[in-house]
Amino acid sequence: MLLTMIRTGIKVPLRIQNVSELPIKIKILSCCSFSFHRQISTLNSAFSPNGSLIRTASASHYFKKTPSTTLKESSQIRFFTTRSKFSQNGTKALDRNTTTGTIKTAKENESTATTTKKNTLSELKRIFQLAKPETGMIALALFCILLSSVVSMIVPSVIGKLLDHAQTQYTRAQEILEGLITKENDEECAEKDQEEFIYGLTKVQFYSALGAVFVLGAVANTTRVIILKLTGEKLVSRLRTKLLNKVFSQDAFFWDRNRTGDIISRLSTDCSIVSRTVTTNISDGSRSLLQGVAGFCMMSVISWKLTLVMVTIIPPLGVLAAVYGRRVKQLSRMLQEKVGSLTKVSEEQLGSIKMIQNYGAERLELNRYSSEVRKVFQVGVKEALTSGVFFGVTGLVGNIALIALLLTGTNMIQGGALSVGELSSFMMYALYTGSSMFGLSNFYSELMKGAGAATRVFDLYDEKPAILPTVGKVNLLRTSVSRKTPTIAFENVKFRYPTRPESSVFANLNLSIYPGEHVCIVGPSGCGKSSFMALLLRYYDLEGGKIKIGDYDLKDFNLRKFRRMIGVVQQEPILVNGSILENIQYALPRNDYSEDEIEKAVAQSNCHKFLDSFPAGLDTPVGPRGAKLSGGQKQRVALARAFLMDPNILLLDEATSALDTVSESIVAQTLEKRRKEGKTTISVAHRRSTIEHSSRVIVLSKDGMVAESGTFEELIANPDSHLNELLANKV
Numbered sequence: 001m002l003l004t005m006i007r008t009g010i011k012v013p014l015r016i017q018n019v020s021e022l023p024i025k026i027k028i029l030s031c032c033s034f035s036f037h038r039q040i041s042t043l044n045s046a047f048s049p050n051g052s053l054i055r056t057a058s059a060s061h062y063f064k065k066t067p068s069t070t071l072k073e074s075s076q077i078r079f080f081t082t083r084s085k086f087s088q089n090g091t092k093a094l095d096r097n098t099t100t101g102t103i104k105t106a107k108e109n110e111s112t113a114t115t116t117k118k119n120t121l122s123e124l125k126r127i128f129q130l131a132k133p134e135t136g137m138i139a140l141a142l143f144c145i146l147l148s149s150v151v152s153m154i155v156p157s158v159i160g161k162l163l164d165h166a167q168t169q170y171t172r173a174q175e176i177l178e179g180l181i182t183k184e185n186d187e188e189c190a191e192k193d194q195e196e197f198i199y200g201l202t203k204v205q206f207y208s209a210l211g212a213v214f215v216l217g218a219v220a221n222t223t224r225v226i227i228l229k230l231t232g233e234k235l236v237s238r239l240r241t242k243l244l245n246k247v248f249s250q251d252a253f254f255w256d257r258n259r260t261g262d263i264i265s266r267l268s269t270d271c272s273i274v275s276r277t278v279t280t281n282i283s284d285g286s287r288s289l290l291q292g293v294a295g296f297c298m299m300s301v302i303s304w305k306l307t308l309v310m311v312t313i314i315p316p317l318g319v320l321a322a323v324y325g326r327r328v329k330q331l332s333r334m335l336q337e338k339v340g341s342l343t344k345v346s347e348e349q350l351g352s353i354k355m356i357q358n359y360g361a362e363r364l365e366l367n368r369y370s371s372e373v374r375k376v377f378q379v380g381v382k383e384a385l386t387s388g389v390f391f392g393v394t395g396l397v398g399n400i401a402l403i404a405l406l407l408t409g410t411n412m413i414q415g416g417a418l419s420v421g422e423l424s425s426f427m428m429y430a431l432y433t434g435s436s437m438f439g440l441s442n443f444y445s446e447l448m449k450g451a452g453a454a455t456r457v458f459d460l461y462d463e464k465p466a467i468l469p470t471v472g473k474v475n476l477l478r479t480s481v482s483r484k485t486p487t488i489a490f491e492n493v494k495f496r497y498p499t500r501p502e503s504s505v506f507a508n509l510n511l512s513i514y515p516g517e518h519v520c521i522v523g524p525s526g527c528g529k530s531s532f533m534a535l536l537l538r539y540y541d542l543e544g545g546k547i548k549i550g551d552y553d554l555k556d557f558n559l560r561k562f563r564r565m566i567g568v569v570q571q572e573p574i575l576v577n578g579s580i581l582e583n584i585q586y587a588l589p590r591n592d593y594s595e596d597e598i599e600k601a602v603a604q605s606n607c608h609k610f611l612d613s614f615p616a617g618l619d620t621p622v623g624p625r626g627a628k629l630s631g632g633q634k635q636r637v638a639l640a641r642a643f644l645m646d647p648n649i650l651l652l653d654e655a656t657s658a659l660d661t662v663s664e665s666i667v668a669q670t671l672e673k674r675r676k677e678g679k680t681t682i683s684v685a686h687r688r689s690t691i692e693h694s695s696r697v698i699v700l701s702k703d704g705m706v707a708e709s710g711t712f713e714e715l716i717a718n719p720d721s722h723l724n725e726l727l728a729n730k731v
Helices: 004-009 019-032 099-130 132-177 181-194 202-248 252-257 259-302 304-311 314-351 353-359 362-414 422-462 527-536 559-564 581-583 595-604 630-647 661-676 688-692 712-717 720-728
Strands: 011-016 036-038 045-047 055-057 062-063 084-086 090-094 488-495 506-513 516-522 546-551 566-569 649-653 680-683 695-699 706-710
Touching: 004 566, 004 595, 004 695, 062 566, 099 132, 099 202, 099 422, 132 202, 132 259, 132 422, 132 559, 202 259, 259 304, 259 314, 259 422, 304 362, 304 422, 314 353, 314 362, 314 422, 353 362, 488 527, 506 706, 516 527, 516 661, 516 688, 527 649, 527 680, 559 566, 566 630, 581 630, 595 630, 595 661, 630 661, 661 680, 661 688, 695 712, 695 720, 706 712, 712 720
Parallel strands: 516 680, 516 695, 566 649, 649 680
Antiparallel strands: 011 055, 036 062, 045 055, 084 090, 488 506, 488 546, 695 706
8 A cells, every 4th residue: 555655656644753763664665576766855844743753745756766776775765855954942944945956957958949959950951951952043043032022122112102193293283273373383383294204214114114124023933933843843852762762771670660651751741841941931931031121121211210110010020930930840740740650550551451351440440540630630730729829919910010000100191201102102011021021930930840841851861771781891793602602601690680689589590501402491480480581681680690601791792782693582472563574574683684584484483374364464464562463473473583583592481382283383393493503592481392392401499490400301201300290280
């Protein structure tokens, strides 16, 4: 009961008759299977009237679980108490507060904020570095923005000028009607009107020039949009290509930790957001900045008093934009993570649609997908509320500023300090400047969204594989390994999967496979048969020992070149979405195979049996992941590719498990021919018929050791052999 109260943090009253009894009481509490470490930061205590000391505090606050200490050490709980003073009346007051802890927490928070700020700046710097190859085009786009902004900022001044001109004409007409101007004076004014110029131009010249300027602005704006669109597409294509290349270079441990759906989300959505940040968002931000600066200067020229009124809205808008930007960055990254999780689930479900239908799990999977959709929706709601509050408050601030401008401006007109045209121009410039400020705040928020997406992109891009696929100490093409079949040796191999470090696969594996052997590896489930294949292809590095290919350590080879020299056929081969012929020739070292060579490989894998039933023959499309072919047909297509490649080392992982007896027999004949030519084949199998066709059988035990090795006839003749036991249990 006491331990439960301590674990759950219930306040425990400890009644101590004497202060000297305190260690004894604590020792009683410490007599449990786990140990404690005492650190008291605040403790309110006082003596009761009868002289006893009563303490009430959270027990979970006093004690901290530390598994590293022993039971003996747990009985020696140290007290980190504050300096205490006893008053003359016998009352003890512990006056230590949590100031030190508060300061420490504040410093930690400040340090975290500084680190986050640095990370954001670093991410933004990397985003802009992505656009370095397109610097010239972006500069041209910015020049077009400058032209279109200048055209836009001319409009308020022109309108103000025209309004003042119209006001003058209206006033003169009113004076004529009221008889304040004689006919002779009116004729003189009319002559002056004919000689009046607008910005030094006649009306015809002025309006013609104004129309030409507007056409120039339209051309500049069109050019800007086209350039930024093309630049954005180039940037996102380059980013996606680089990112996918980085993904291809990752080792198996990376794929054990990451799911395809999340990678797809980063390649598609996140890359698009980053590209938009560098192009469209920079364009909008530059336009807002130019118009804001120009508008502010023009307002200052028209009336510095009204400009001061306008300036008062800048501080609150700046604070709101900063807070909103940080929040949007957090929500953007959160949203992209949720979208990535949603893509993971959908990708997994669509890839397992047949299993889902077979199990009748449609409702279960729909609920699972709906749960992920709700998570995305919840983040979207938070972003919507944040954006709504921000734009609502900033709109209110802008409207208040507008009212203040109108009130001040009308008073200045009444006092003769400002004309109607000037106030009109000022108000239009104020609207331009205000919209520019909103545009800059939106630019900042979009920039933070881009930084959030960039974090996910750069996290993937910066992922460094433990096994570099293109680095090797030995030039593989200059070794004998590339010309003739080498000996394969596992020497004292120790291995465990990085995702399951508590479980050892191979403790001390030693075996050799010589040129010209067809070795079949068998054993109970979980003994390491597929792990053997994975290590031979170096999907993982060893914990100890080495794998030798000929006279060289496997680690010394350029892994990508080494894998291209080995043929591999899996139990469930994955075919690309193309024709059967394209899959047979997929990524082979040569691309000039003759029709006779292809026909030979097709015959060796017994593909003719089903190709004859297809009207298009080898040109028959296989569908996504080979969905239009059966399991046995896919295995035969994969075997045809391996036989066309004719590698010195061929790995077959249950590659004939879906074949009929006739097809398996034909494949066995091909493998026997390879053996006689001195080429090595390594098979993992459970079927007796497959094991019988091998030249040597290696039986692995459950602890990842070689239990026995020999020909099939030798092992099957021994009734106590592990092979007999496995076959009796149907492996």
